[in-house]
Amino acid sequence: MSGGRPPAESAEPVRDGATDRTPVADADVCVIGAGPAGGIVADRLAETGREVVILEAGPRFDDADRLARQERAIRPYYDRPAVWDGDPERDAYSSTGERFYPLNHARARGVGGSTLHWQGMVMRLHEADFDSRSVRGVGADWPIDYDDLRPYYAAAERELGVAGSQDNPFAPPREEPHPMPAFPPSYSDSLFAEACEELEIAMHSVPNARNSEPHDGRSACVGYGTCQPVCPSGAKYDATVHVERAERRGTTVIDRAPVQRLEHTADEITAAVYATPDGEEHRQAADAFVIACGGVETPRLLLLSESSRYPDGLANSSGLVGKFFMDHCFAGTGGVLDEPTRQNHVGFLTSESHQFYDEADAEYAPFKLEFFNYDGPSPIEMALTGDDWGDALLERLREGYGNHIGMGGLVEQLPREDSYVALDPDRIDDRGNPVPDVHWTVGDRALRTIERVNEIQERILAELGAELTWQVGPDNTGPAYHHMGTTRMGDDPAESVVGPDLRTHDLENCWIASSSVFPTGGAMNPTLTIAALALKAADHLLEAL
Incomplete structure (x- = not known):
């Protein structure tokens, strides 16, 4: 490498x-x-x-x-x-x-x-x-x-x-292109895209402070994840x-x-x-x-x-x-599909949606939707947390890895x-x-918005045919730090x-x-x-x- x-x-x-x-x-x-x-x-x-x-x-x-x-x-x-x-x-x-x-x-x-x-x-x-x-x-x-x-x-x-693109129709105006081209959509992004197209939810690239090509004397991303x-x-x-x-x-x-x-x-x-x-x-x-x-x-x-x-x-x-x-505040929903999702192949986000961001008002906060590339356990995590080895481990990896899919979202908390x-x-x-x-106090507006984010995430994952296995909602939300x-x-x-x-x-x-x-x-x-x-x-x- x-x-x-x-x-x-x-x-x-x-x-x-x-x-x-x-x-x-x-x-x-x-x-x-x-x-x-x-x-x-x-x-x-x-x-x-x-x-x-x-x-x-x-x-x-x-x-x-x-x-x-x-x-x-x-x-x-x-x-x-x-x-x-x-x-x-x-x-x-x-x-x-x-x-x-x-x-x-x-x-x-x-x-x-x-x-x-x-x-x-x-x-x-x-x-x-x-x-x-x-x-x-x-x-x-x-x-x-x-x-x-x-x-x-x-x-x-x-x-x-x-590294970014000008493909986000909801972003504020800018004066010049990003220094480097955006990272391409991941395989699981393509799965999300099919569902979002049916639901008329726009997806677009994510600007990342990581090199998509050699830049500033540092290498391009080599995919450690x-x-x-x-x-x-x-x-x-x-x-x-x-x-x-x-x-x-x-x-x-x-x-x-x-x-x-x-x-x-x-x-x-x-x-x-x-x-x-x-x-x-x-x-x-x-x-x-x-x-x-x-x-x-x-x-x-x-x-x-x-x-x-x-x-x-x-x-x-x-x-x-x-x-x-x-x-x-974080809002998230995830599950499993009856097909490979290639999650955990990319360690950062390549697609998200700001479509609902500027609908914010006194009742609901601005939020963005995130399409994960890293839901579910990685093969290394599975191998290091189980008691089985050899063929038994291989079988567990075949059955339990590679079909997870998840979404996240960030929600504004009022001062x-x-x-x-x-x-x-x-x-x-x-x-x-x-x-x-x-002393962290969240507020009702953020909690209402988390419910709304969860509902949108559930619609997308239902369109994908996913079986829901986890959700972070108003009761168990945590910070993005x-x-x-x-x-x-x-x-x-x-x-x-x-x-x-x-x-x-x-x-x-x-x-x-x-x-x-x-x-x-x-x-x-x-x-x-x-x-x-x-x-x-x-x-x-x-x-x-």
């Missing part, structure tokens, strides 16, 4: 002959978090010659270990957090909402962040998502509209390397692409350096206090700071940085830091003040800090945490690049919007510098 990732030009940041986690002198910008937002911001700033330092709480993973991590991922002995060295004590959290939120199931700490294990789908939000209150009568309006973000969407698609939680070939984008590019431009990356608190004056951050593996604490000073820790750790850090000036948490004069926590991230007063992490408490909304963007400092320029209202030298700034979530996977907002934040920061 050919192809693979080019080696990084440097591994650990090495200064003075050894791994050096001491602060960088005369830093222009300190970026906290080495995920896609932090990586993109750092790269854009470093390109202009700025002195940038990235502080990342987790480790730097060796690309050479990715095959071993893939093998770990397919073995039933390991749970998903173990693939990227999850640490229950370091990553401790609480969940006290009406629904349990399994935060660590899809959390990766390290250089690359959540893109180390994401699936890689990258859609733009629809135009009405930016004007939910005005158009749909619920939620909130963003202080920017689709046209404001449109050039940044195009730039983000170039930065990530997106384990995209979530690990891509050994590097064909799927992850944030190490931008972090390593920023390093080549002079950025310093300090890994295993969790920021404990932010020191500040009345209107500026003066330093990020971070810990190192040897138990020491250091102060990284800078002219400007970018918090890019995601929708949970970003509000947690601000709340941990409380002071007499900000007794309720830093940048929290509005009282809204941590409030309006949102995720996308609610009773859905939030707070500090747990009774539980601490390995550094003695209060852990995040995720898209953390949004906890430092929302707005024009009014009393009703938001950051302005349209992504700078906090309270602090002159602090920007937030994260899905935490989303006023609403829509029903599209958020990473492309995160990348677009990161580019926008970088532009505003450069103007300020």
Whole structure:
């Protein structure tokens, strides 16, 4: 099997002959978090010659270990957090909402962040998502509209390397083709297409941040099929692409350096206090700071940085830091057919439908339909979980593999003040800090919409002649692990945490690049919007510098 990732030009940041986690002198910008937002911001700033330092709480993973991590991922002995060295004590959290939120199931700490294990789908939000209150009568309006973000969407698609097509008649307008052609429909997509044609449901391709052809020095997808939680070939984008590019431009990356608190004056951050593996604490000073820790750790850090000036948490004069926590709710239905479906041959989505998305109103949320390529157990999973061998195993594989088929869907959750991230007063992490408490409240609109999604999925699978074997509906829905909304963007400092320029209202030298700034979530996977907002934040920061 050919192809693979080019080696990084440097591994650990090495200064003075050894791994050096001491602060960088005369830093222009300190970026906290080495995920896609932090990586993109750092790269854009470093390109202009700025002195940038990235502080990342987790480790730097060796690309050479990715095959071993893939093998770990397919073995039933390991749970998903173990693939990227999850640490229950370091990553401790609480969940006290009406629904349990399994935060660590899809959390990766390290250089690359959540893109180390994401699936890689990258859609733009629809135009009405930016004007939910005005158009749909619920939620909130963003202080920017689709046209404001449109050039940044195009730039983000170039930065990530997106394979896509213009075959989606329901997508918002765009200005240029995707950088690479879309992946072709899978075999099971063709089965779905026959049923959807009868039901007059449109299918179209999925834009993916993975290479359909060699691109940006990385190979085309070679079909490992384990995209979530690990891509050994590097064909799927992850944030190490931008972090390593920023390093080549002079950025310093300090890994295993969790920021404990932010020191500040009345209107500026003066330093990020971070810990190192040897138990020491250091102060990284800078002219400007970018918090890019995601929708949970970003509000947690601000709340941990409380002071007499900000007794309720830093940048929290509005009282809204941590409030309006949102995720996308999952709806799914699956079954079996009396014919091969070739599921588990492709590890990502190649077809979906946005046909019903813009029918959203106050009663029903926007949603998209997903046509799975990976329902049912894989042959490896079946072989490793049974007690039979030889002919008996072969017979079980023949009878139980290859005829599963499934659908998914993402549903918008409205922003609610009773859905939030707070500090747990009774539980601490390995550094003695209060852990995040995720209080997840979904709401009736999302639950009604999940029922509607299930009904459409049942119609499609019935048209296929499938026997239904599972369903995720309103009662057992779970999150898509898209953390949004906890430092929302707005024009009014009393009703938001950051302005349209992504700078906090309270602090002159602090920007937030994260899905935490989303006023609403829509029903599209958020990473492309995160990348677009990161580019926008970088532009505003450069103007300020």
